[in-house]
Amino acid sequence: MKFVLAVVLLLLIQAANAEVDATSVDFKSQTITIALTQEPPQLNGMKATDQVSITILGHVMEGLVRYDRRGNVVPGVAERWEIDDKSATFWLREDARWSDGSPVTAHDFVFAWQTGLAPTTASEYAFILYPVKNGEAINRGEMDPSQLGVFAEDDRTLRIEFARPTGYFVKLTAFISYFPVREKFFKLKGDRFAADATDLLYNGPFKLTEWTHSASLKMVKNDNYWDRDKVHLNVINADYITADTRARLNLFIDGKIVHTRLDGETYKDALTQRFRIRRFSTGSVFFLEYNHRPERVTRNRNLRKAIQLAFDPNEMVNKVLATPGNLPGASLFPIWLNGVEDKFRREYPAPVSDVDVKKANQYLETAKRELNLESIPPLVMLSSDSPTAAKQSEYMQGLLKAKLGLDIKIDIQTFKQRLAKMTSGDFDMVTAGWGPDFDDVMTFGDLFASWNLNNRGRYSNPAYDSQVRIAMGSSIPKIRMDAMGELQKIIHDDSVVLAQYEQGVIYLMHPKLKGVVRRVIGADPDYTYARVVK
């Protein structure tokens, strides 16, 4: 009896496996299998904000331009363009097609941008469309979307009027908020738009053919895509959705997925498995943000200077984070940003101040005098509930106690609670970070402008604001970069924030899969140009 049962069970398993026993790469069919960290919450490009949705959309959609393998802007739906301080014109290619075979027209862009800015859409990324004339006013509900400065002169000519000179505008059009949407299809689907694989039209290298919520997605090469000859992969199966890094490592070991990111724990296991561990800089900067509201002691510059001189970012990277790939934080502007001709940080080196505990304590004494305090009251350090953030906060707590005798109360909060406290100003310091939204220094530069809603510590400095305005008002690279260079100095001198590290990740990639591109902005990892080798 038992034997029979065992045999039946084995047969069942084998039968069941017959259809799922796909390995992570298949040379013959050019098929790969990946895992996603979460279900994409939104495949509506006008509203999506998270990395998973951006990555999927980056594969199945295309804007006016796209980024190539090396990160250069190359023609997408537009085959050429002209741009000056006041306007830009894009000429669309004739063979750009939606997945249903109909042509992608200039009207599709006009509709998408108008809808993305309409206050009823309530898009969190609407601000990225603000360089288009009247964009901000429309988003505030002060103007009708039809007054947006974007016009379809004919089916294949798109003209844009700018609100201000925007030299980097072309790069912006590679972002999801600038992707085209066909009005007829959008209205036909109504609330269901982008809810399932069949509720979306695709114009990118791939199209989504299956989407089982929280379980799997399947992307298949789009035969209507104009540049299909450059696409080698036929199928990308996203068969697993889990945030658990260990589960993903196990799937990788078992040969089921081509890529997985490692954390401090799984890193050690990957080492023992002798996998080749790769590194990638995500482009995000993590920092300690101060509360500059009048009632807070952290408003005092000398107190912030004291903390700055006691902190060594190298120790943070090497001893606290302790996984390869992270860089010590030196500036709000990460190293990958482009300057005039070279990298920004090479043209405008970040000011450094070496650790100097004695000087730090002098600053602290001055701060106490200025604040009329015998001693600095315990400072609240708001922190997120991730293990890394907790480690970071504890390190800072120990450091500031040992070097400056400051008492720190760590306040660990979940994501939403932390945001609520940041916004209401219920903190002295907060461990925070910022990831780039577009490929220009401004994506970091205007973060602490007095009008920026993301400036949750309410830093307000006319000198800072004026440099941001200079950079915003010009399209001449030298003027803009000079202003940002000044900004970098202000941030350091005034110790606006304490840069801690530039985030790097470590990951595993299947050795037979070549041509996967890691990107700081947009789809990452990008499998568009990838191919499976023998």
Place this chain on the structure above:
Amino acid sequence: MLAYTLKRLLAGAITVWFIATATFIAMHQVPGDPLMNDKAVSAEIRKNLEQKYGLDKSATEQYFIFMGNMLRGDFGISFTQQNRRVNDIIRDHFPVSATLGLLAIFFAATGGVLWGALTAIYRNRMPDIIIMFLVILGISVPSFVFAALGQLLLVNINSMLGQSLIPVAGWGTFAHMLMPSLVLGLGTMAFLTRLMRSSMLEVVNEDYIKTARAKGLSPVRIFFRHQLRNAILPVITVLGPQIAAITTGGFVVELVFAIPGLGRYFVQAVQQLDYTVIMGTTVFYGAFLVFMVILVDIIYGFVDPRVRLE
């Protein structure tokens, strides 16, 4: 019988109403803002979002609107997945959790009854000691440890065989379900083993067992017909709530084994303050739990002739 059932169902409805109200109040007390995200949005966009989700109204108004919709069976639209209705989320993902849960209960119940009976028979001897030691492990070790260990075991088996015999994670076939359901059912199995053991020990000393033995019945017959059948009653009692608990309590297992179940939504909704999903899943699970308890009470009447439902 009918009157009894109706009475219980009415009491159940009141319980569900209470669960819904309590959850609603508790949820609104949690600090944090459901509409807040990494990127700060302007006051106008915020206003539009509040309007869309009805958060611009007072809490009392929101409560009555929610109750009205709930009576019509509509839980609204998710905050995080803005084009999915909570009803769709439940309909798509509950069957997955239920399948996993039922298989887990099957493992747990058969295992629990078997091991429990065995330990009772071999009381204070080696098999009893070994099994009870494992039972304590099963109860005290949290499921994420078992889940990780179980998955690692599969990885090792597969790499030893050089091919994927049992999938490490994912969902879709029976093979996918084996390890996660075993892991999920382990705690319950341990709990049921203890329950079965004590209940079995009580039964062993009953007069009717002695009588049966005196009649000269075979030990096997006594075991199955008299001991097991009587001892199993408490197990059935707890089985109902356990089914409800297991089909909801799979968050960790679902995460580790990449299973598209409702448990993930249940937990993540709370973390993300996704009001509609919190209410939808809580009320749904609450109703499910209440229903299972009632069902077990009714089944009890059939299994135990001493129980009369009135």
